[in-house]
Amino acid sequence: MATQLFVPNFRVDECLEGIRECLEKGWTGLGFKTVEMEEAWKTYTGLPHAHFLSSNTVGLHLAFHMMKTKYGWGDDAEVITTPLTFVSTNHAIIQAELTPVFADVDQYLCLDPVDVERKITDKTKAIIFVGLGGNVGQYEKVLKLCKDRDIKVVLDAAHMAGTRVDGKHVGHDADVTVFSFQAVKNLATADSGMICFRDKEDDERARKLAWLGINKDTFARTASQGAYKWKYDVEELGFKYHGNSIMAAIGLVSLKYLDRDNAYRRQLADWYLEALEGETLIEPVLVSPGCESSRHLFQVRVAKRDEVLMAMNEHEIYPGVHYRDNTEYRLYNSGAGKCPAAHKASNELISLPMHMGVTKNDVEFIVETLKKVVRTGL
Template identity: 65%
Template sequence: MSIQLFTPTFRVDECLEEIRECLEKGWTGLGFKTVEFEKKWMEYTGLPNAHFISSATVGLSLALKVLKMENGWSNDTEVITTPLTFVSTNHAILYEDLTPVFADVDQFLCLDPVDVEKKITPNTRAIMFVGIGGNSGQYHEIVKLCNKYNLKLILDAAHMAGTRVNGEIPGKEADVAVYSFQAVKNLPTADSGMICFKEKSHDDICRKLTWLGINKDTYARSNDKGAYKWKYDVEYVGYKYHGNSIMASIGLVQLKYLDADNAYRRQLASWYDKNFENHFSKIRPISVAETCESSRHLYVIQVDNRDELLLALNESEVYPGVHYRDNTEYSMYSHAKGTCPNSHYLSERILSLPMHLRLSKNEIDHISKLIIKYA
């Protein structure tokens, strides 16, 4: 039987029960379930605002759009970002006609604050921090740099649902945090996300932007009284980016199990760690920051024969992944090639091992033995 990198687990009966309520009430779009999920997410994270959206990618775009609008950024404004991420992180910067400036990564695969500081110029207005694999890296050093240079901080928390740093959900220090609930994330739906602004005024603008710029959504209007409840204003050129109640229904169920699921992911990681502890000369697991209780969306190792190892594992019906290719290797970002040597070095050696709730210790042992054999 093959072992996949990601296989999501859904509490099917509970999800169907939540969805049934939407179908029976005839309200499947933005509405009572999206509002409930937003409230539950704020309770869980302690973040002051949360808006349920159709994907984390649109959330990153909206984060930059609102910050650009509210702070009067010009189109030559620079945003410092990482080259070791899914390409949507950096596409979001381009969506808003801003300039991505790539800084190198550290031993955690997160932004290296030393290189970040070197890349700050008079045109820098923000830093995009990616908590890759659920790792917080040197996040608080990045927070300090933002405070020192008066920069905005966007936390790309796509992998960080349930991550804690010193016992707290990170993100309260950021101007905006964006989470992913895409199909294979730790809190999976089919696809959706959450955008969490620090400022209520930014959350208000974002809600209008996700509903075509309209200042009163259909669910709010449904609760209005009188002959003019149909009447609204259009304040922005907005988009159709809001989430829907079907996805929120699944999210509400998945949220109940998030901490327990993440605890099991950390158990999987500890089994890998134990299996590799006498083989660090050829298999080097990427470490988690000391103060971080990671969501463990990923378990990443560094090896010198990554591509050959990947093929050998595939031959044995084990299907790992790579997170990620150095973005400066893509043609559209090739102008920055060579600016982040550690990212480039690591992107040719890292391999993400299977990490999902259906894996057993026997399967982790099987995968580990194959890696020790072929690395």
């Protein structure tokens, strides 16, 4: 089991206690625990606003939809993005009827500010920065490019629960940050996420839009008094994107242990780096200076990656790949050939097992096996 890529570590009794409370109160949907989760997340991160959603994916779409309608962007408005991400990042752009423009990545596998600047046009309205594996890369440089040009910044922090820079949790300087609490993330539920707007008015609008555009959610109506508590208005077309109390109950438990678990992930990364020291055929992907990464991923680059993966599987070690260059997919092939560094990385990357069940002995076995596989030349 230790050689699987991800194995979430649920504190089962505590999770069941929270779920039982929801069931006994007869309130499993929006409200009650979701409110508690939002408050706990704001306290943990220091972010001013947080709205609990059913996934990171819906949060990204909601962010782009809200920006487009708020600022009056046309369908030809461009969003600079990365090809090295899970497809939900780029799907959200298209779902909002905006145009994705792919920029290349740097040595940290995050957006390269040099290529970002090259890709900016008068149609560029936003940029989405993906903190791959919990890494911040050169985010500060990309952020400055955007601030200087009044370009909106969306931080896709799906891997960044617990990532800090200079002791401060990420997300405070983006226009909107979206986190993932999906099944194998560092802060795991079955599936949920959090959208964190910088501005209060955006947070208030997001709460309505995530509940079909209704201006008073069921929990608020239930808590109110008087004969008219059933009345509400529908101000604009919205979506059913809100989270529920069962997921929030699990999330609250995961949040209690997030820093402890992330510290262990960083220890695993240190053990991997130590075991790989001096190895010339395996290149670890490093964390940028000043970043205390969540270490959702530990990635290395190797030649003949696919053959290496198959050989590792034969030793019952099951790494992963994060990610396939999105421009290789039919939907995004208009960007093919425009991001050579991302394309090269996509063909070399392996994500090694990173979870609470991996021990130092496991790390040494995984690395020794990887070295033998790579050195054989296949």
